[in-house]
Amino acid sequence: MYVLPLILLSLDGVYSESHSLRHYYIGVSAPGSGLPEFTRVGYVDDQQTELYSSDTGRTVPVAPWIKENVAPEYWEDESKSDNEDEALFRHEVNIGINWFNHSEGFHFLQVKYGCDLRDDGSTNGYHQFRYDGRDFMYLDVPTATYIPTMAEAQITTDRWNSPDVRMGELEKITLENTCIETLKTYLKYGREYLERKVRPGVRVTGRESGDITTLYCLVYGFQPRAVDVKWVKNRIDDIPTDETTGVLPNPDGTYQIRVTAEVIPKDGDSYSCYVDHSSLEEPLLVRWEPKQHSPLAVIIGAVAIVLVFPSVVAVLIYRRKNHPYTAASNVGMREDEGHPGT
Structure with a gap:
């Protein structure tokens, strides 16, 4: 059951101080894989707002501030729309299997659809497709043209860009108008929650193995999601990151991340975890202190x-x-x- 979150993360976008409305559509080829055949997940910024699954056949609100402000009739209409998308995705997944000559196994089609509203009032839209985790095609919004990134997508993009279909023009209008208006409405409902700032906690530890010391920096309980975490030597020199968990969600809506680095300590050197977050007046430097006695x-x-x-x-x-x-x-x-x- 951990495949779905990994698929969602593979479509993750760049986070900033702007606001975004995103929908992730996922269709899979194997009903017995433990995943729904079709799923749609909605997000405003980094908070899940709604969910549709072919297992239930219904679209339901997830975020409390969405449940409180959106009428039940809206979710009935969304359920009907998602029912139609479910049938479409089944068809498209089968087409993809034929194009790639995949006769069996687990395969999936992903679509990321949404828009950004930046602090300066400018907007951005996106309609991106992936097959088995690889870029398949995308909409170039300024020109309203679908661009193939695989040879197998050429047939679809030619059809969608044709004068009698003009799919890109229709989606461009939706992304620049309907999507932005919906985002503004959602922001009005959840701005207090979405824009809250929670200061991170920081914990540093080290593990020695011969001459090498592995340093761990756990940063936890922060909101919003965007954060910069790294190890530095003598307070100024960046240390290459050996491993990172990436930013992970906590059940309470905050986030955590762990960053690891390997060093060979020398006399006079100091090592600190550098943390920069919008909740801080200035970045934190939390020093690692080696143990002197067992x-x-x-x-x-x-x-x-x-x-x-x-x-x-x-x-x-x-x-x-x-x-x-x-x-x-x-x-x-x-x-x-x-x-x-x-």
Whole structure:
């Protein structure tokens, strides 16, 4: 069941301070794969707003601020539209299988459709297609022309660009008008939630293996999604990232990311995790401090003292009780020895 999120991430766009309305359509060739044959997921910025699945045959609101402001009749109309798209996608997936001569196996068709509204008031639209994760064709919005990125897409783009169809012109009008107006309406409903800023938490750790130390920086609980995280040496020198999880969603609507780097520490060098986020007045630099002492050795030493000390005390008491002289007689003996002849 983890295939669907991975497919969605493969269509992910560039995030900025502008706002976006995006729809992801996914059709698969194998009904027994554990995935719905057809899915549509709607997003405003990085927040899911709605979901349609062929398993249910209905479109439902997801974001609380969408549920509160959009009438039930709207979702009835959306369900009918998605029913029609489901039938279309089944047909298109089969066409793709024939074009690529795929007789069996798991294959999928993806479509990303949406628009951006930038802070300066300018807009941007996109209608992009992928087959099995590879770019297939896309709409060049300024010219209202579909461009093939695979030879197998040429037949479709020729038909959609033909004078009697002019699909690109119709989609250009929809993207530049209907899509933007819908985005503005959604922003009015959810602006308070969408534009909230939550400061990130940062946790740094390290693991030594021979001369190499692996540094981990976990940045968590931040909103919005856009963030810059990297390791730096001596507060200024960037360290190449060895691995990153990418930005991942949390159940509460915030995000997290972990960035890893491998270094060979030298005397005098310091390593810090650099974090820049819109919720911060200035970037954070969280320094990694190497461990000076092994906590395990300290614990073992403390336990040994606790265990040994009662035994030593017991031995001393035993010897004191069984010695022929008391403390007082010992003193008296030394005094007598100091005065011979008495």
